[in-house]
Amino acid sequence: MQVTETLNEGLKRGYAITVTAAELEAKVNEKLVEAQPEIEMKGFRKGKVPMALLKKQFGQRVLGESMQEAIDGAMNEHFEKSGDRPALQPEVKMTNEDWKEGDDVNVEMTYEALPEVPEVDLTAISVEKLVVKAEDEAVDEALKSLAETAQEFEDKDGAAEDGDQVVIDFVGKVDGEAFEGGAAEDYPLGLGSGSFIPGFEEQLVGVKAGEEKAVEVKFPEEYGAENLAGKDAVFDVTVKAVKAPKAAEIDDELAKKFGADDLEALKGQIRERLEAEYAGAARQVMKRAVLDALDGMVSFDLPPSLVKAEADQIAHQLWHEEHPEVHDHNHDTIEPTEEHTKLAERRVRLGLLLAELGQKAEVEVTQAEMSQAIMNQARQYPGQERAFFEYVQQNAQMQQQLRAPIFEDKVIDHIAESATVAEKEVSKEDLQKAVEALDEE
Known part of the structure; x- marks a missing residue:
């Protein structure tokens, strides 16, 4: 078997793979010999069917299997030796279309390799973590809303x-x-x-x-x-x-309606809930700051296919947001703009960097975390939770969609452990402005 490089340009790679007729025949014979003891055929005892007859009867089918296994084996061996990781599934095609039994098999494999991601000094990152305390006014406002629902x-x-x-x-x-x-x-x-x-x-x-x-x-x-x-x-x-x-009176009786012992206990619960909401919003602001810092620290070649796929997705999503009346995909192709491509480059670059940092830090998404994510998603389909669970179990792409944000958040936590994170107490209004600014960028 021969593997010859035909293209090495940036991240683009091309290889010509040749599986000789002799190698292919040897693999066919090996598979037939392995199967021979279990084969029965009229006129012969089990396991005693002559090899020539087996080859005549099953040779074509085994030949196809052997050809695919040989090509897959050559590809796997190449990736093990080269250390390349393809950005997407390699494109593989036979180049001798007039192939007939007894000929060598010539295959062309092309792909884009994932780039080498440079080392990043996480200790050089410095970000702010906004902290908002739940003021009495906000607690009273929430209490008033609760009283209205209990009216x-x-x-x-x-x-x-x-x-x-x-x-x-x-x-x-x-x-x-x-x-x-x-x-x-x-x-x-x-x-x-x-x-x-x-x-x-x-x-x-x-x-x-x-x-x-x-x-x-x-x-x-x-x-x-x-x-x-x-x-x-x-x-x-x-x-x-x-x-x-x-409106219900804001007193201990109201508190008991909402499962609290008394009014002060209810106020405490509201304060905790509000501050948890503030913390969640502040985390999104800090996460963007971390990503911005990382984006300014690294530069490396990006696989064009990944950038194009991401830019297409961004353009398509934004088009649907601008045309909410269109619920299907029976529309003209949406061509990405230069702005879409620039955003795609940032997302791909940061995605590859976070994946590398997560791998080195041995960040893993636990089964418990996945189960929680599926449960949260399933709540959007009341009465169909079981069907949604089964759908996710059978859909690897859906599992990846749920796993990706969990993995990303855990990597961000890992980065924050090494970075300098300074807490800054701000008002609820300042936090709101910071969150709104995320959507404007």
Whole structure:
């Protein structure tokens, strides 16, 4: 077997691989000899079928397997000896298309090698870690929001206003006929909640307890029930009560509704939650600072194929963000701009650097961390969690998508351990500005 270099330009590599006919025949014979003891054929005892007959019967199939194994073996041996790591799956094709049994097999292999990533002095990195304390004002604001979610309604005199609750009986009719699911009794409806068909709640503003009203609406064209979609309907409504909202008192009783022993304990829980949210946002700001520092410390050749793939993905994603009405991919090819390519180069460069740093530091994503990530993702599909778990288990690409950000965060933690990280206490507003600046860059 011969492997001859044909291209060595930047990170591009090309090799001509020759598997001689003699080597191929030897591999075929080896596989047939290995299988011979288990083969049965009419007229022969098990394991006693002549080799010539085996070759005639199974030779073509074994030849194809042997050819593929020989080429794969040559490629693996090459990568072991050269130390090259292909950026993407190597492109392999036979160059003697008129090949026939008894000829040598000539194959051309081309790929882009991953570059050598230079050493980085992590101790030279210096970043700030923003720290925000949960002020009493923020805690009180959160308490007020909790009280609003726990609000109750009490009977009121007079007309219903937006934000009030009306208790109603209703019967919906289309073309004078009541339809299934269109009636209810003692239904508490919050005016302004948007929970009913568009236009329904607005027509109840101003009603009083004891009144009857015919509410005329039109079902949306995209309504879930096909027999009602786009249809005009009339709801005969009887108003049984009008109630005004009453915010819950901010006291120990409110705290107990939310699982706390008393008001002070609830305030403590809120403070912890707020500061955890602040810490998460501050981490994103620090992470960007670390990446910016790394980006300014290294420079090396990048595999063009990786940069192009990343630039294509960036351009495609941004196009869909600008055209949210398009939900499929049946559109013209989106050509990356120079700005997209520049951003792609940064992402590829930092991705390769973080991968190298993580490998050297023996950073690993544990099974427990993966399980937690899958659970978090599965919550987006209520009722289908099991199906999502099974989908992830069978999809290596999806597993990698979930593993990559965990790995990256752990590498960032590793870098921060060596870097100089200075804590800086700032206001919530300053942190918000720093987070917003991330999206602007």
